Amino acid sequence: MKAKLPSMRRVAVIGVGMSPFIKQTQRTLAELGVEACHAAIKDSGISPKDVGVLYCANVHTDAGFLHQDCLGEDIASRVGVANCEITNVENACSGGSTAVRRTWYDIGMGMYDVGIALGVDSMTRAIKKGTLLSRGLDDIDASLGMTMPTFAALVMRRHMAQYGSTPEQFAKVSVKNHRNGALNPYAQYQKEFTVEEVLNSRMVCDPLTLYMICPYSDGAAAIVLCAADKVAQYTTHPVWMAGSSLKSADYFQNEKNLVASGMGERASAEAYEMAGLGPKDLDLVELHDAFASTEIANIEDLGLCPRGEGGILTQEGATEIGGRIPVNPSGGLLAQGHPLSASGVRQICEITWHLRGQAGKRQVQGAKVGLAHMEGGMVAGLQSGVCGINIVTL
């Protein structure tokens, strides 16, 4: 890709909104999406009729085609924005990042002036007990036991062996994120844990314990994006999309090793170049911490510290609110919750609140630049994955 296309307009985030991320199995996907869209539209000051394009990210349709295809069109019709261009996207954990990127792109290219990026998923509806272990019918690796928690446990074990990181350092990721979550009224878990409590919680996939793994969550998040030349009509406090990238990879064929994601490195390099910024310019990062081990690995993919030093960075407190580079001030997926496709959009809500100075008790003081990172979809036996990154600035 050309890192920066000369004809692009600047695009602002002018409205953000979300539903709570909790277990709410009784609510439909449409209900969750409508709640998030209403909140984002209200926050933005737009009228629904102004919306030219909408992307809806979703993995967990209520039961496949027969129960809920065209989820975006359905939600759009319920919030009065049906007469626009609507596309449903799915990219596993990176679906929300994809919706943000695509809405930004259409507006930046001049196709539309105002758009909505929406993400919604319901894990409690989609996941039947035990089925987390099953994957595609032709998926040998999963049949042999290579599931998401297994993979994350291997990442942790490999990081410990290769770089000398310790279980306590991984536990500190959970401690930090739950401490942040306790300050976030939108978080699924608002309770602090000690390192000992994390290490002594139930062993799920050695060495990963229960409190190092994100919960099942149901929820939605939405943002309103707007072309620079139209922003003044709606808001006096825009924040700006500064860089974006989406990279896929054939994991086992092309990645370097378990603890370094080549697609994460490539995506962050492209997004940094587009934004004209580097890791040192970031004031906060929201990244994919479905497991404590992936936070450590992703910190390194993003260049927040040298490879192998993510555990030390965490131990030293540099990733805490008030530290050198706060990571997951929201509480991250571990405490905030993780309705897959919603998370990449929810991260932009969180960063926007910090950049506006509206993040309450978890406010990163003086934040001017935030990066949102999601990675996942290492499905079909972890063969293939996708990483989405969006950078937002004041």
Add this chain to the structure above:
Amino acid sequence: MKAKLPSMRRVAVIGVGMSPFIKQTQRTLAELGVEACHAAIKDSGISPKDVGVLYCANVHTDAGFLHQDCLGEDIASRVGVANCEITNVENACSGGSTAVRRTWYDIGMGMYDVGIALGVDSMTRAIKKGTLLSRGLDDIDASLGMTMPTFAALVMRRHMAQYGSTPEQFAKVSVKNHRNGALNPYAQYQKEFTVEEVLNSRMVCDPLTLYMICPYSDGAAAIVLCAADKVAQYTTHPVWMAGSSLKSADYFQNEKNLVASGMGERASAEAYEMAGLGPKDLDLVELHDAFASTEIANIEDLGLCPRGEGGILTQEGATEIGGRIPVNPSGGLLAQGHPLSASGVRQICEITWHLRGQAGKRQVQGAKVGLAHMEGGMVAGLQSGVCGINIVTL
């Protein structure tokens, strides 16, 4: 939307390929997609490493997230194009049209030079007997019996009442499309029927009979798109994307009536304007004929004849191969088959073959301009829908 963006490059279709559209429940979605991608890549002359972007349209994941999310990433890794930007899209019947549009757009805007648009679905895997009647949990209309065949039957009855069209005219749609399908080696049904056989086939949803309804199909289609300035590296017989549109609508709130789709009219108007062409310039049309009644309605939405005269146009033979404006020379969804997300891509394969003079016994002689139309997703109680149109020229 701005109908034509001044900074866009021309984009060519340089390769097309598909799997058979038949009942092949034993094959996975990935296998079907790989077959189509291999065929399109071979036809195009590109190397897999040239691919910068891939869109994969799919509704029927093998069983929701747990069995096959990131289908596009999975297929891409199996054909050697994993290290690019991949997005899975879903827009019901218009999913394939969406994948084509989005690949065209990214290349046209200069983001990438070569891309693949892929559509794949398996209806026999997704649809359990009887479940076609069920929709979203909060879907009142479907619970009351408003399903796709019911809707199509209402369209047919309303068209007959409003314009005096006859059951024989609708039956002639099926007769024509099955006659075309009999000439198409890729068609699911390669057998001719008479008007009497169509009218006397089993009554499904009065006045719609079984042979007026498309079959359950499993299959995939793929095309390779390329920026104008790179085409000469790969092929001497490109065809060109000339216009594209994707429009959604809140059906019951905004559409005029059952037989005229406002989103179909708006999408075709926009695509015609972008191409600088009108209905009279078309040499062939591939359109959404999941039901014989929708072919008649869609003929009118596209302006191939005045509103209400679609039945007469069909009766007169104008839509046959060799007629004034051949419609569905492939056999359409009725005979070709309809694996939902594959169809909008398959239509571009068909039009490309005609424009190259490679359509065999069903060749539309001297064809220079073709239009592909898909409409669907009138789900969640038919509240919301989406129409995708792409125009291709020599």
